[in-house]
Amino acid sequence: MYTQDPIFWRAGAIAASAFMCVVLAALTIDTLQQITPGGAHVPPYDVINRSIGYQYDSARGEYVPKIGGEELIFGHRYTAAEASDLIARGKLVIQSRACIDCHTFFGNGAYYAPDLTRVWMDPFWARYDGPKRADRLTKFLMHPIRLGARPMPDLHIQRDEAEATVAYLKWMSGVDANGFPDRFGAPAPAAGGK
């Protein structure tokens, strides 16, 4: 019977792998377009000049970022090029200090410290208005104070590095992550209720 012939299964392995690779390639091309800054899911870098909120969208049935009016950080209106440079520097800070090995970004990383996806609008920091929030976050990164049971170490982050990181975190909070994290900043439901 042909199913006992290894050649049949070899052909199956090649066909299955090849087909899936082609589908993955096609989806990758589409996805990369949508995750380019300014694309459908990822805001342009100069969104750091705007206010960013997080609200429940009943049409989509999930929480989505909401980009609002002007809300500057560090007293500066960044051009697209300046914002791009600042965001790139912020990412370099995040990599140089291996933040992802304590924190998570979009839930990816280590689970020792809080998720940073929406830290910009975390209720802890959102009690400060935009410009002040950026300053407070910057000071925290430069000189971490103990906020709870899990102290953040002092990673010798300089002021310009801290500002770039804060700008990065603000930009990142504007990414549409299909509702992750759910209910961020919303009042808690009952355990059995929505």
Place this chain on the structure above:
Amino acid sequence: MYRSQRLGLKYLVASTAMFGAMIVFGLLSSFYYVHPTLLLNVFNFNSAKIVHIDGLVIWLLMGFIGSIYWFLPQELEREVEGIGLAELLFWVFCAAVAVVVLVFIFVQYGSANERSMWLINQGRKYVEAPRWAAVGITAVAVVFAYNVIATTLKGRKPTGIVIVLIADLVPLVVLYLDAFPEMANMSQDLFWWWWLVHLWVEATWEVLIGCIMAWTLMHLVDASRRVVESWLYVEVALVLGTGILGLGHHYFWIGTPRYWLAIGGFFSALEPLPLLGMVVHAVYDAGERRLRAANRPAFYWAMAEAFGNFLGAGVWGFMMTLPQVNLYAHGTQWTASHGHFAFWGAYGCGLISVLYLVLAKTRGCEDLDGSTWKWSFALLNAGMLGMAGALLVAGIDQAFFERAIGGSTWDAFLAMQGRPWLREGMWARVAFGLLFACGYVVLVYDLAAIGKTREARVERATAAAGS
């Protein structure tokens, strides 16, 4: 013994040592959870974790490479081509790993500049090694692929296993190129990063361990080539058929389009199906041999591979993979539970099986047995089961309270850390981690001693005199 097999032995010894280093830094990482100010600003959690997870990747990679250097010359009945270069690169690889670990420990991080990326820490999970080391690892991987391909081209007609191996090595090496770029856009960074991580551990590495286990079965239980090759093709078809688009289960929440929820969830949900087939295959082989094999530790670790893979990757993964559950389970100790168990089941057990197989050959003692290996088998598996269980309980509690109710805010996170199930889960993880570490110590003792005891020597001499 072929030179390649001697090199394979060196890689397996290095791999075992790296396994130990991984455990030490894993234990240290677990201590921070129960004592958060431990070594604060001296050696922080992220530094310990980096050595732990990078150690994981290196010990498994060295184990794979060592296994293939061991089996390949026997498979192709000739010395491996370019073996001199491979021998040199082994020492370069070990030296590079040592330097990188020392830098991770004593330097830890630098300023936000290219110098830090090139010399200290690239800060992307699993591939934190500085760029110069990534260049070195690429060189090792390219030479390794050259060894396999050139030997095949110069040798006799390649076997099915070798063809599958070569077809797998090419994407495996190419995917490592994601260890280099530095992308500002986190969505884009994670998109490509998951190509490396997922298409390694849930695709190309699965095929790699499939090839290694095929050889293991042939040498261990005299399995027929026709059977193992046919089964290998089935495995590749099913694992890659589900795993390639199963990559989508990492694309739910990183800013990528919504269709990934359906695609990733669907294919990911199918991933346990071939793993059940592997369990059936393992039990079939065990039944054929009536659970008897001359090399009992190798045989039992090979069985553990099938079951551990199904449980750790299949059951634990399926529990959290559907998007409706993953929205809350994502990025919690639940993920850590699955990760630990899956890596152990899918790869750790298989490599330990190869270690015993290789030892039997090098010590001229085909029938390996004793009580020590049973102790390490029990301690390691019980330790892993305990760790995975502790992290699961803590993770489910975290998903429930921190994510679903608390909304994943900082306050919810900090409040969660004080909850009893999480605190107790972290203590239990430490305890089971220590158990696992004891299992490792017993394993190393057994690997050093098995087949070398006076009784074993007397047995061999008696058998030789009898024949």
Place this chain on the structure above:
Amino acid sequence: MTPAAMVATAILLGAFVSTAGVYGLLYCLSHSHERPVVKVGRSLSCWALCAIAAAIVLVTPLHPWWKLLVAGSCAGYLAIPTVTWRHLDRLHRGKT
């Protein structure tokens, strides 16, 4: 999905695949062990697998398409041991 439903769904999904594994194991053991307890266990685990799949379909708040996937997977998990065993048997017998 409520928090409680999320946890219940996850536990049911884990139990589903675990039971599939138990069924697969007992199916295989029933070929080499004549003991009634193995055969009874095999039947019970088969029914348990179907029952858990039914619970997921009827009780959880998953979208119908996901429920269809679970039902289809149930059929797959029931078929895999039989098909795989038969295939391996033919392969091994055919090797000589």
